[in-house]
Amino acid sequence: MTSRDTRKSFFLEDMGCQMNRVDSELVAGRMQGAGYVRVESPHEADVVLYYTCSVREHAEDKVFGRLGRLKRLKEERPGARIGIMGCMAQSQKDRIFKRAPHVDLVVGTSRFEDVAELVEEASEGRRILAVEDGVELSYDRDITARTRKHAAFVTVMRGCNKFCSFCIVPFTQGRERSRTADGVLDEVKRLRDDGVVEITLLGQRIDTYGLDLDDGSTLHKLLVRIHEEVPGLLRIGFVTSHPNHMTTELARTIADYPRINRYLHLPVQSGSDRVLRRMNRGYSRDEYLRAVERLRTHVPDLALATDWIVGFPGETEADFLESVSLLREIDYQGSFVFKYSPRPGTRAEDFPDDVPREEKERRNHVILEMQRHMTGARYRKLEGGVANVLVEGRSKTDDDKWTGRDRWNRIVHFPMGGDPTGTLVDVALTGSTNTYLFGTPVV
Ligand code: SF4
Incomplete structure (x- = not known):
């Protein structure tokens, strides 16, 4: 922004998953559409927005840390507006105003499209809490307000019906709602026309895409349509997968269409049946293995990445060793490991968090080290x-x-x-x- 620029400015930081990144781009588009100009530091901004995540305690601590530092800013410039948006706004609405009274707006996952109007309302000196459920989002997006020129994420569905016992997403994002295939295609074409050559479709459990639409839409049909109808794209990817919905058609689509990535993010979380049951993941170790086998039958060179939670309540050394052996058996290309922390409002919050912090740390380290060596061995072969x-x-x-x-x-x-x-x-x-x-x- 130049010193002569009289437009109001906003600062926006997003935290958490890729879906948050897309939603924050949508927020940026709305703010720019309303005449605000984006700046790089909260200290130069008239409006400071954080697009937050609730999946891990660490992400929430980070937001409260940022808010603590903004207290001074608010004292010096009482006219500045500070807003918390996204999952944490949805799940912690009361706590935010209590812990950080200098916050002006709390905007949940279903109201972020109205951000510019809500900021205006807050500018009249009112505190705004906008976290209503059941407001349908339009997905209407200013495709030029994105951070990467050649690659883009496209949200194809929101919400999750699975209710894993450790996860806050079904509470902050609601039930699964898919976007129409035509709507997705339209956005992908506009992105392609604006220079994008790689798209990644996003959904919390993307394999269930279309099942709520009653028009026969499925993920593999959507991928085929994009492949055939948007020729300028060089790469098409999708995340996140759930093992219960790995269909043969999806595997064949990955095998048959050359511009679809041969990479799947297929979180397993644990290799122990006892832990998987307590996590309410909906599959056993054996069922997960069979899903992988089905995929590899059709796509033998498929690269798989996964998520692990270590130190889930009640996870014994024997349970952990089951995870270690599954890691070896599947031979993943990559692993993301998370040390368990209870999330308020989830079922697992009632389980005693009984694995000591140092033990969580050790298990985290064991998996990461093993994965590093396995990835290294895979790469050396190439x-x-x-x-x-x-x-x-x-x-x-x-x-x-x-x-x-x-x-x-x-x-x-x-x-x-x-x-x-x-x-x-x-x-x-x-x-x-x-x-x-x-x-x-x-x-
Ligand atoms: S599948 Fe489980 S972990 Fe993934 S978003 Fe849904 S509830 Fe959360």
Whole structure:
């Protein structure tokens, strides 16, 4: 913003999952549409917004930390407006005003589209609490208000019907509601026309996409339509999957359509049946293994990543070792590990949080170390081959290199003249680490 710019400004930070990132882009679009200009620091802004996450305690602590620091700002500039949006606004509405009385707006997951109007209402000196349930979202999005030029997330459904005992999402996001396939296609085409070459479809349990629509829509049909009707796209991905809905048709679609990523994020959370039952995940270890087997029958080179929760209430050493053995058996490409922390309002909140913090830390470390070695071993086998890489931009650690991913979501670094961002480059792989591959472009 220039010093002569008289428009009001806003600062927006998003936390949490990719769906939050899309929703925060939608919020940015609404604010810009209402004449606000975005700035990089809360200290220069007339309106400070946090798009929050409730999935982990750590994310909430971060927000309260940020709010603590803004107290001074509010004392110095009482006219500034501070807003909390998203999942935490939905689940902690009363606590936020109590703990941080300098907050002006609390806007839940179903009202974020109205952000500009709500900010105006708050500007008249009123405190705003907008967390009503049952307001249907339009998904209408200013596609230019996004953070990445060549890649975009597209939300295809909201909510979750699963009620895993540790998870707050069904309470903050409500039940599953799918968007129409035509609506998704329209947004994808507009993004493609604006320069996007890679899209990732988003849903909490994306494999159930369309089941609530009663028009025969399914995830695999949606993927095929995008593949066939939007030819300019180079890569199509989707997250997050749930093992109970891995259909043969979906596996065949991944196998048959070359621009669909051969990578699935398929959270398992635990390898112990006892823990899985208490988590209410809806599958046993054996059922999970069979889902993976079905997928690999059709897509033998499918790359799988997963989530683990360590230290879930009642998780014994024997339960944990079941997770360790499943990690080995499946041979994942990547693992995300979370140390359990109880979320207010979930069923697991009533279970005693009985695994000591140091033990959670140790289990976390064990899985991460094993995964690092397994990923490293996988990557070493690829040396000497060629990766077809969609370039994302400059490497963050080495200015002389470019970075991108292949269809299996593997990170590849390489040097090259010009700016290949947004294009596909064949890279001859000369080496690897436990987290990425590197090489030189094939000439
Ligand atoms: S499937 Fe389970 S973990 Fe995933 S969003 Fe739904 S309730 Fe949460």
